[in-house]
Amino acid sequence: MKITAIHLYAIHLPLHEPFVISYHTYTFMPSIIVKIETDEGITGYGEAVADEHVTGETWEGTYQTIKNTLAPAVLGHNPLEIERLHELMKKTIYTAPTAKAAIDIACFDIIGKKIQQPVYQLLGGRYHEQFPITHVLSIADPEVMANEAAAHVAKGYQSFKMKVGTNAKQDVKRIQAVRARVGEDIAIRVDVNQGWKNSATTLVALNQLQNCNLDWIEQPVMADDIDGMVEIKSKSLIPLMIDEGLKGTREMIEIIQKRAADKVNIKLMKCGGIYPALKLAHQAELAGLDCQIGSMVESSIGSAAGYHVAFSKKNITTVELTGPLKFSKDIGNLAFEVPYIRLSDNPGLGVEINEETLRELTIYQDIVR
Template sequence: MRVETLSVYTGELPYNGPAYSFAGGRSYTEFTSTVVVLTTDTGLEGYGEVCPCGPSYMPAFAGGLPSCLEALAPTVIGEDPRHTTRLMRKMDQALNGQAVAKAAIDLACWDLLGKSSGLPVYTLLGGLLNVSMPLHRIVSLAEPAEMRASFRDFRERGFHSFQIKLGHDIEADRDLVHALMDLRESGEIWVGDVNGAWRRDEAVRFSRSAEGLDLYLEQPCASYEECLSVRGHARHPMKLDESLTSVSDVQRALRDDAMDAMSLKVSKFGGLTHSRVIRDLCVASGIPMTIEDAWGSGIATAAYAHLAASTPPACLLNTTDLHNYNTVQLARGAPEVANGRMTLSERPGLGVEPDFSHLRRDALYS
C-alpha cells in the first residue's frame, strides 16, 4: 500500500451556545477544522481531523495548518501509511514542531491501518477495554446563574463529570465555586480549569480558600514550573494540560511527581502514535487521564475515543463528545452518545466518513 495523494479540506464549526469562553478573556463562536484525506493505490482512503481551539489557545492555529501540510506532503506521498512510527519520524525530520499538523496525517494513517487490517483502531491500540466511556461536559465561563443552569441541563442528560471554566479574579472564582458546590452530587467528578490564567500566589490562595471542596485544579498557571510549585502548596489534586506538549514533558512530570491526573489531547502530541505512548506511561504510573482533543467534529472525536476505549478503566477519568458542541457535523458515523456515555462502532479504522458537503478542498498533493 502506498499513499498516492494527500488532500486538505477545511470546514467551519459554529459553537452550539452563545460563546465558548475561558480564562484570559478568550471567547469564540466558531472554529475552523482541517481534514486530511490520504488516498492510496489500493483505493482505500484514510481520514484525519484537527481543530485548534482558536488562535490563542495552543501553539497552532487553523490559518497556519495548510502551510505545514504543504511542507509535510512530500514525506508522505509514496510511503506505506501503515508504518505509523516510521512516518512520524520522517515528518519530524521534515518539519520541526507543528505537532497538530502532523496529527492530521497521523490519524489518517491509523484509519488506513485499521481499514487495511479490517479492525477498529481501538483493537490496534490494545483492545476494547471500555464498551462505553464516561463523558465530561464543559461548563463555559459565564455568570453563576447561567453556569448553574448548564449544570442542571447536563445532569438531566446523564453527565456526571464537569469541567468548570475559571478565570475571573481569585475572589470571584472562589465565590463562584462555593456558589456552585451545592449542586454537586455524590460520585461526580468536578474539575476547576483555569487554562493557565493565575500566578502562583493566586493559585495557592484560591486552593486554600476552597479547601474541603472536592475538585481537581487543572492547569492553574501557564508554565510547568509554576504548576509544579503550586502543587507543593495547594489543597487540591493537580491536573495538567497545556504545559505538557511532548512525550518527554510527560516523562518529566511523572519523574517530578507534578500531577495527579492529566488531559491527553491527541492532536497536541502529534496524533495517536505519540499519544498511545503517553497513555501507556500514565497507566504504568497510575495517573488517570481525560482523553480528548482541543476541538473538532466527528473524525477528531472518533480518533481520541478509540484511544480512550483501549485504556484501562481505572485510568480513564473521562472523555468528551466534542462533535456535539457544534451546530454542524463534518463527518458521518461519529461515536454515539447517550446518558452521559459514548460508544464506538465495530467498523474498521476510525469508523467515520467526511461529509464533503460541509467541507471545501484547499489543496491536493500527489
C-alpha cells in the first residue's frame, strides 16, 4: 500500500460559548484536517490542533509544515509502516509534534480500515469498557462556575475539571465556590495551565485548598520548571499532575527520575500522535505512574484517536476529550452517551466524516500529490 495523495483543510470549529483558560480566550477552535488517500482506495483522516503556548506551533505554521515538509516526505510510503514513517518525519523536521500527529492519526485510521478492526485493537486491544466524561469549566466568576457545575451535576456528571490561572487569590475562591456547591462526592480536578507561574505562589494557594478534597492540581508552574514541580510535590498533600511540562520521552525520563508528578497528562498533539503516546504510556507504566489522555479541544477525529489510546491501556485511568461536546458544529460523529463515552467496534477511528460540514468550515485547503 502507498500514500498517493494528502488533502489539507484549515478549518474553524464553532464553539457553543467562548472557552477561557489562563493564557487565551477561544471563540472558535482552529484545526487542520488531513485526509490521506492510498493506492488501494482506503482513506484515513487525521487532525492537528496547534497551541503556540504549549508546543510553539501555530495553526498557520502547522498547515504549512504539513503541506510543504511532511506531506511531500511521506508521499509514496506505506501508511502501515508506522515506526518507519515516524523516523522519516523525525529526519525531515525537528519536533513539530502537532503536524506529525495529523499524519500519524490518519495512518492508524487507514490501518484499522485495512484489517477491518478498530484502532484500539492495534494497540493491545480494549482494556476499558467506558470512561466517565469530565466536564470542563472555563474561567469565570466563582458564582458562575459554581452554577455551571451544579447544572451539570443535575445532568449526571460526576467529575469536573476547573480551568483557573488568572489570579491565585481569585482562583482559590473559584475552587472553594464550586466545592461548596457540588458537595464532597463529586470529583474536582484543577488545571492552572502554568498560570501560577512558580512554586511559591502555588504553595500559598494549595495551603488554602487543603480542605477542598481535590483529585489533583495540574501544571501550576511554567512548563519547563520541572524542579518547581518537584518542590510542590514534596511540600503539598494534594496530588500533582504534569501537562505542558511533558511533551515527549525525554521529559518523561526527567519526570520519572525526579519524581516530579503523581500523574501525567499525555496529549497526542504534544507528543506526535497515537504511536508516541503509547510509548509515553509504557514509560509511565514502568514507573508506576497513572496517565490521563488530555485534549487540545479537537473534533471527533482527534478526540477519537485519543480515546482509542486511552481504552487500550490499563494505566490510563482518566480522559478529558470533550471537544465535540463544546462545538455547535462538528465534522464527525463521535458518539457520547453522557455522562460516559463508549467506543464502537467500527474499523479505524470509527468516525464518519460529514464532507459537507467539512467544506462549510474550511477556510482554505490544498492537495499534495
